[in-house]
Amino acid sequence: MTAQPLHLSLAGQTVDLVRELVLTGEIPPGERVNEVELASRLGISRGPLREAIRHLASEGLLVLVPNRGAHVPKADADEVRALFELRIALECAAASLAAQRRTGAELARLREVSAESRANYQAGRRFPHRLDLAFHQALLDAARSPRIAEQVRLVQQRVILLRSRLNTDSAHQFASMDDHDELIAAVAAADAALAGAVMRRHLDRVRDQLLGEIAPS
Known part of the structure; x- marks a missing residue:
């Protein structure tokens, strides 16, 4: 059987x-x-x-x-840094590939998820991890690199886990949604270098915000 x-x-x-x-x-x-x-x-x-x-x-x-x-493991600053080193390497490459390989349908999906995220948040609903994952998954789909996608999914889950009980202010949420829109613009323009740079800036900011929540100075 x-x-x-x-x-x-x-x-x-x-x-x-x-x-x-x-x-x-x-x-x-x-x-x-x-x-x-x-x-x-x-x-x-x-x-x-x-x-x-x-x-x-x-x-x-x-x-x-x-x-x-x-x-369930607790958030740890060293673990956060290690996870983001890997996430930056993988997702910056994925963003660049998406700018080179995306189809019109994949671009439309990115815009759809971004609009849904903003509408939910502006309606007073929390920006849930499912919408964040959906956006990054749409970007990975556009990159069409299954090996990268497989590894990114595991790293993203662990980051979401570490963030699950931490405070996330509205300024950070809106900044993340703005980053997503900038990524869409770079992908739409087929600008691989810009897409990678925007993703790097986005992930650097998310990492620093998370580290600040774990061990405030």
């Missing part, structure tokens, strides 16, 4: 559910995952849950400690 792909299996569905709880901060950084309580909450047995926990640990969203179970 052929094994089901992870995304079609019960464990795969459980991965998605637990990932959402972690990324939204419902399971806070530093908190241990209570398997009994979580299995009851999700209406599943502990087998698929444990498989999902192992999978999320492999993505860096959970930390497994022998005989102590799993917990």
Whole structure:
């Protein structure tokens, strides 16, 4: 019998559910995952849950400690710097590739997600991680580099996790949305160098804001 792909299996569905709880901060950084309580909450047995926990640990969203179970990692300045070194290398390259390779449909998708993000925020709704991921995913789709996209997704998740319980002021949110619009303009103009530079500036600012929240001076 052929094994089901992870995304079609019960464990795969459980991965998605637990990932959402972690990324939204419902399971806070530093908190241990209570398997009994979580299995009851999700209406599943502990087998698929444990498989999902192992999978999320492999993505860096959970930390497994022998005989102590799993917990959500806390934000750490050194980890933030390391993650952004990798993210800058990957996403600046992706932005440049998107400017060279994008189609009209991919450009339209970038504009659609950016407009949705701004409309949600101006309506008083928080700028959710799903919209931020959607924008960066649209950019990665335009870059058409699956290997870069695969690695970026893992790094982005870990950054979102570290930000889940930190304050994010409106000035920072609007700056991020403005950065996205500048990226769209560079991609639309097929200016690879500018797209990479705008992405670098965007990620530098996000990193510095996050570091300021973790260890205020």
